[in-house]
Amino acid sequence: MAGPRRGDARGPCPIGRAIDVLGDRWTLLVLRNATIGMSRFDEFKADLGIADNILSDRLRKLVEHGLLTKRPYRDESGGRTRNEYRLTEAGAAILPVLHAMYDWGATHTGPAESTAPMQVVHRTCGEPVEPGGDCPRCGVHVTREEEAWVRPWRSPEAIPLAPAV
Structure with missing residues (x-):
């Protein structure tokens, strides 16, 4: 029976687990920007020049793994509800x-x-x-x-x- 794949989030190696969470392109830059207070999708997108689908995926994964948390807010026009992304203790770490x-x-x-x-x-x-x-x-x-x-x-x-x- 083969062992867990390299980068498996549940595998025995903590480096492999960390890479599974943090190793995607853009992930550490999203965390860098959250570290200095960036919290809105449009802010991340404008600063990084990242495609919407990639940014959505990275934010979803960071929320899923507990590094960011989502908080709803109403956009400036007062209409649409959007999410802000804030660092958790794990994200700040x-x-x-x-x-x-x-x-x-x-x-x-x-x-x-x-x-x-x-x-x-x-x-x-x-x-x-x-x-x-x-x-x-x-x-x-x-x-x-x-x-x-x-x-x-x-x-x-x-x-x-x-x-x-």
Whole structure:
């Protein structure tokens, strides 16, 4: 009898289970955007340039696996009910993975055009956070609640991380 397939969400390997949930193209970028407070389908679509059917599938899968939760709201016209997608505790717990990808990407890749780099900053003092999460100015470990991201190609403003619901 053959063992579970690689990437099986119920298999014995935790890396395989994580890849089954997180390994689809766009999934980590959807989680990145939810981490900085993006919550509406149209926001994800506009920022990522992703096809509706792919985005719908990724959001459905993230809700199904408990990383996002859906909350209904009425659109601006007051007519149609839509859903917002908010991070759960499990979704918020992806932050160390995003940090690792940030560190790796900053070290081993570069943008096609010269641009100021993304920064993870301490909201209290604005100082860039060191790998591992410490603030060199304050000498404290920066928690999720104290962290913000600066994406200068989008805006010079620091974006606080979204809380888990």
